[in-house]
Amino acid sequence: MKGRHYDEMHGADGVVRAHFRALAAWLAETPAERVAEKRREADLLFHRVGITFAVYGDDAGAERLIPFDTIPRVIPKAEWDQLAKGVRQRVSALNRFLHDIYHEQDILNAGVIPAEQVLTNDAYQVSMLGLELPNQVYSHVAGIDLVRHEDGSYYVLEDNLRTPSGVSYMLENRKMMMRLFPELFARQHVHPVEHYPGLLLETLRAVAPSRARDPVVAVLTPGQYNSAYFEHAFLAQQMGVELVEGMDLFVKDGFVHMRTTSGPQRLDVIYRRVDDAFLDPLAFRQDSLLGVPGLLSVYRAGNVALANALGTGVADDKSTYPYVPEMIRFYLGEEPLLQNVPTWLCKRSQDLELVLDRLPDLVVKEVQGSGGYGMLIGPAAKKNEIEAFRARIKANPTNYIAQPTLSLSTCPTFVERGLAPRHVDLRPYVLSGKEVKLVPGGLTRVALTEGSLVVNSSQGGGTKDTWVVD
């Protein structure tokens, strides 16, 4: 591990921070054998309940789990309140931005963001132009990825405004912790997160077409072989709504209907976990079997709500990210509460020069990449890897951005030889309906390999429960 980093549990003097004290005391007095036994129990329970993420093949029974770490990440309430304010501010501005670029385009006209950055973006949906959405909300469910720098301040690493996933782990991790270690919750007040599905349903109902007095909501999934199927099913079940696939829906007389045993039933709000391109084979990818032919026309007529809206990807693109602080100033007239990581856009020639010069120190990412794929972590990369990446950047600079390598904060984590510090990030989930809301907590992802900065589950990351405490 290079350089210094912020230790979530211990201060510079090695003393346990106040908000971690109850946990530290419990760890000190609980026999290691009992903790180990509980960890095995957790593994078994996750398997049995089937909280799995890997693709379910025909030869199943072998579903993979995201490793769950039993040491929670603790955040003091006052600090959380600041964070929450910051992400609310950020998501509000991003929604204002999305409304603007599909309407008057003030921010482009004012020259704050170059027009070509937005209008030539692959994720920009011409079909959204001029469309009025309830409450002018585009990204109803957003996940904001935060990391903590060595000075202890939080930075936004990226915004996820399309179909962010992982919230089911936030909920299941909490349930698991309460089941395994009830005594821990008696020692200090941990703010609850269990009301998230209720808030989500409220958010979805709030964006229903105005004619629907008692709106019917459904979760649209690509199906049981999708890697996040568990989460789709889980959320539908928790909200008490139907989990539908494209083939369950059809468009007739200007509305979307579900095929049910008692005939067609009209659907008002679709919480879709299917990507834009697959939603309507008549409008987008013709080979899509996951969508609903004619959906876009119903959506444009205002007879069905989609959450999230189409075309939100233009705002969470990594090349749009550097402009978010400006958006906050432009739309809200406020200073950003959360910091952005300094970012160089390789498409700018002066940035490109600097990036190529300092490759071994930087993190380079693909503009549209996600899941930790297609990125270079300079300090951890071998010389030939860096050179290979250099060639790729030179060949297509527009496709890359670069950032300084952040030293993610660490949190104690169970590894084979006991407790050891591992790097973590944090993803709170922000709901925007009539108001912008979030539950106190989020998903803490942890890089289980020593020194690793990659927390993505697809790259061997694990998760932790996240506690906001008084």
Add this chain to the structure above:
Amino acid sequence: MLSRVADRIFWMSRQMERAENMARILGVTSNLVLLDTGELQEQNLLAPLSITETEATYRERHDKLTLPALIEFMALDEKNPSSIYSCLKWARENGHAVRWLITSEMWETLNATWLEMRAIPRSRVTGAGATEFFDWVKDRSHLFRGVTYGTIVRGEAFNFSRLGTFLERADNTARILDVKYHILLPSVEDVGGALDYYQWAALLRSVSAFETYRQLYRDQIFPIKVAQLLILERRMPRSLAACFDQVKEAMDRIRGQSDQPAKRLAYELHARLSYADIEEVFQGGLHEFLAAVLSDIGELGSRIQRAYLGEV
């Protein structure tokens, strides 16, 4: 309820029930084959293939008709869609698609059954462990039905599960009877002969009705009473009449739209089985009666599919 979901639940229940019935048929066949020597052997081995209408497929895969090959084909062959292996596999597959709607106990039963099925050594099933295997399949089916009955919300999921279970059971009982009907026909010779007795007893045992016969009729085994018990006796839970009591109950509770054709046929079959007289059935021809019931059960299945479950 979504049609796709109802479809999965309906078939999940049918497949579990079908696996049980396959195990029953194979269990009885094994017994008969072991008891008999001589000319009935071939007939006994053919019965399971006739019941499932798979003789042609069997012949493509096996040269000779032997008990181990028959068990291999009907219990373990993954390419035979009515094999126990296929039924358990598809029951689990369908359950997996609707996990969020069925109870976790139901899912765990389906999943554990499938995982155990895959772990069972094939040579045991076709050899010394055959009976043990058939009993295990019956146990798993009983368990699944019990878990379902004991845990699932009373609603459309429950209704379609019951509908699938009892339509499948009626279909199986009718098929078993139709293949074996000739042994129940009055014949001049062999009346009360030992051979007949074994055949009748085997037929009763295949639907767990041997003790029931004694208990209800307190009499020697007469073919007409065997037919009465398996077709019209509503106290016997695998009889056609009893199955249709359950089918009707489920159909009563299901709320559909333009489902008149399905409901009409279900109620008509129920009435036919409730009010039939066994003497008249024999006069009109046992085979003709069973063939008509079977064909109507098939038609009812298609109408249910159209009315509630979506296009096939």
